[in-house]
Amino acid sequence: MSAFVGVGRVVFLAAVCCAAAFIGMHPGRSASAPETNASKAGGAQFTPESKSGDLPLPQLGNHATDLLASSKYALPSGRPSNSPLMTLADISAKWNELQPRLRADDDAAAACRSNDAACSEAARRYLALVDSGRKHEGRVRLGWINRAVNMAVRPMSDWVQYGLSDFWASPLQTLANAAGDCEDYAIVKYTALRDVGVSSDDLRLLIVQDNKRDIGHAVVAVRYEQRWLILDNRTMAILDIEDAPYYRPLYALDQNGTRTIATAALDRVTDR
Secondary structure (H helix, E strand, O other): OOOOOOOOOOOOOOOOOOOOOOOOOOOOOOOOOOOOOOOOOOOOOOOEEOOOOOOOOOOOOOOHHHHHOOEEEOOOOOOOOOOOOOOHHHHHHHHHHHHHHHHHHHHHHHHHHHOHHHOOHHHHHHHHHHHHHHOOOHHHHHHHHHHHHHHHOEEOOHHHHHOOOOOOOOHHHHHHHOEEOHHHHHHHHHHHHHHOOOOHHHEEEEEEEEOOOOEEEEEEEEEEOOEEEEEOOOOOOOEEHHHOOOEEEEEEEEOOEEEEEOOOOOOEEEOO
16 A cells, blocks of 8 residues: 655555554553543644535534534535545445444454353453443543553554455454554544443544655544544554644544545534
């Protein structure tokens, strides 16, 4: 899979996008250590573009009150100028193909809860992660999930694991192998956060362009106390959006599907 090579160049989410060693991670810290970093207001502004109409994607703007508004936005025409090959349809196809396997994982986890004899080792690991996450509250819970997944999975490209340039594994697949690339980490965190009680309205899987490293990347965005936070496999710390200005958001994925993100400010039409 090709790396992002700057604005106007070919964009394709590489399986090796984040298989490099974690940056800023503190391996000596326990996965259960509390998250104590103070939050700051977010800086980037996310605007949805969808073939299915006006889907509610909150702004990650400068004003916390914007995050609470039920809004729809003026839509840009065409696909992002910096992604001539990676279209909304490409990402949607990946996300849609993953959904039946996510449901199969949900069924496997439910069967594991009701009958220990039916448990795979991966299902046990996943349920242990979720159950431990539920013991924490608030931002500490988010930090615990981020660190627990980062420590449970080692970085490995899809080429090495599956012989494919790009494969989005389900959480149980990733935990069974204890290895994956950036979207695999993000998918485990996305489902685990959902299962510990984070509202689907406050949860996004983001595909971003990492301008610092000129590569594609995947992270999870969580809205907490009117701010959007980033959970990244490259660091144990939780980041506010503004703490990672080198990440240029391209696509947002959630229970409503996939949307293109415009980082430029657009006129907002409020739908209350």
